[in-house]
Amino acid sequence: MNLPQTPSFLLTGKRALITGASSGIGRACAVALADYGAAVTLAARRVDQLEETAAQLRDAGQTAEVLALDVGDIEATASAVERHGPFDILINSAGTARHSKATDTTAEDFDAVMTVNLRGAYFLSQAVAKGLIAAGQPGSLINISSQMGHVGGMERAVYCASKFAVEGFTKAMAIEFGPHNIRINTICPTFILTELTQPTFDDPDKRAWVLDKIKLGRAGDVKDIMGAAVYLASDAAALVTGTAVMIDGGWTAD
Numbered sequence: 625m626n627l628p629q630t631p632s633f634l635l636t637g638k639r640a641l642i643t644g645a646s647s648g649i650g651r652a653c654a655v656a657l658a659d660y661g662a663a664v665t666l667a668a669r670r671v672d673q674l675e676e677t678a679a680q681l682r683d684a685g686q687t688a689e690v691l692a693l694d695v696g697d698i699e700a701t702a703s704a705v706e707r708h709g710p711f712d713i714l715i716n717s718a719g720t721a722r723h724s725k726a727t728d729t730t731a732e733d734f735d736a737v738m739t740v741n742l743r744g745a746y747f748l749s750q751a752v753a754k755g756l757i758a759a760g761q762p763g764s765l766i767n768i769s770s771q772m773g774h775v776g777g778m779e780r781a782v783y784c785a786s787k788f789a790v791e792g793f794t795k796a797m798a799i800e801f802g803p804h805n806i807r808i809n810t811i812c813p814t815f816i817l818t819e820l821t822q823p824t825f826d827d828p829d830k831r832a833w834v835l836d837k838i839k840l841g842r843a844g845d846v847k848d849i850m851g852a853a854v855y856l857a858s859d860a861a862a863l864v865t866g867t868a869v870m871i872d873g874g875w876t877a878d
Contacts, residue, residue, distance in 0.1 A: 631860040636661035640713035640857065641705070643695055643748065646673040648818035649768055650717030652846035653853040654688075655681070660854050662713060663687035667704075669694050695744030702751045710755035710763075713857045716745050717768040721820060726781040734782050741786035746793055749808065753801055762805035764857045767794055768849075769810035771872040778833070787812075791868060798866030807865035811852050814872040816844040839874025 640657045644650030646668035658664045658681050666674045666688060674690040681688040691708060695701050695718045705711070720740045722733040749765050756763040772780055773787030790810060797808050815821050815834045824830045825843065834843060852869045855861050870876060 631858070631862065633854055633858045633860050634661050635713070635854070635857055638662045638712040638857070639665070639710075640715065641665045641667060641691075641709070641711040641752065642715040642717065643667045643693060644717035644719060644768070645677065645715075646670040648717070648820065649813065649816060649846055649849050650715065651677055652850050653715045653717060653768075656850035656853050657713065657715070657857060658684075658686040658688060660858070662857070663689075665689045665691050665708060665711070667691040667693040668718065695748050696739045698743065698747045701744070701748055705748070705751040705755055709752065710759045710761055711752050712756075712761065712763050714749065714752045714763070714765040715768065715853060715857075716748050716766065718744060718748075719768065719820070721780075721783050723779045723783065723824075725779055729782055737782045737786050741783070742789045745790055749793070749797060753797070753804075753806055753808075756806055757801075757804050763807070764861070765797075765801075765806065765808040766853060766856050767808070767810045769794075769812045769868065771812050771814050771870065771875050773810070773812055774868070774870075774876050794868075795866045802865060807856075807861070809856050809861075809864060809866065810868045811849060811856070812868045812870050812872060813849055814838055814844050814875050816846060816849065818846065837875050838872070839877060842873065844871065844873065 640662040642654040645654045645666035654664050654666050671692050678688040678690050769790045770787045772784045773791040794808050794810050
């Protein structure tokens with residue numbers, strides 16, 4: 625009897641688009657995919673930071689390109705994806721947050737969050753999928769969602785609304801894209817130490833609330849996301865679609 629062969633995690637020959645790649649989770653995911661052989665296109669608004677990361681990757685012998693991109697601009701994003709694609713892998717890590725009590729939410733704050741977290745994510749996923757379908761290629765689309773797409777949180781009504789919606793459209797797209805062998809999933813981190821979460825950790829009460837909810841007793845690091853990104857992008861996750869990978873330290877366990 626022959627032993628089963630472990631599927632490969634290697635991404636050699638694959639092209640990956642990573643948005644929000646100028647810092648934090650997006651940057652870490654770009655490094656992870658490049659480490660496993662993907663040719664990465666780093667996309668964000670802050671081009672200087674993208675160029676620095678790309679240069680470091682090239683110095684390490686990896687393939688990296690830079691693309692100035694604002695996912696909130698739907699038409700420009702679709703055009704850029706059409707020109708530079710098709711991409712075998714998408715990591716959509718572009719995101720924003722404007723936290724406040726629900727009674728204090730302004731229409732401006734609501735629209736700003738939804739434009740990037742929901743509208744941008746939706747149409748970016750659409751654009752990459754359309755390119756793959758036109759080329760007759762399989763692919764893996766990964767949206768960086770949040771544990772807050774599964775639970776509520778204080779002063780996060782708008783953010784939660786955006787991430788719950790990402791979870792919903794990801795499941796619906798998985799049904800439509802499945803026949804084309806295009807997978808789409810989400811990664812749902814807990815609080816990761818980044819620029820975006822620093823204000824929360826600077827507040828002693830909020831920091832205590834976060835650490836009390838995380839069963840493993842610590843906040844996350846961007847390194848905690850990298851393995852999941854490689855897994856979902858690779859053939860090792862060939863039967864995984866329409867689901868959420870929780871990297872929440874047990875936050876949602878109860």
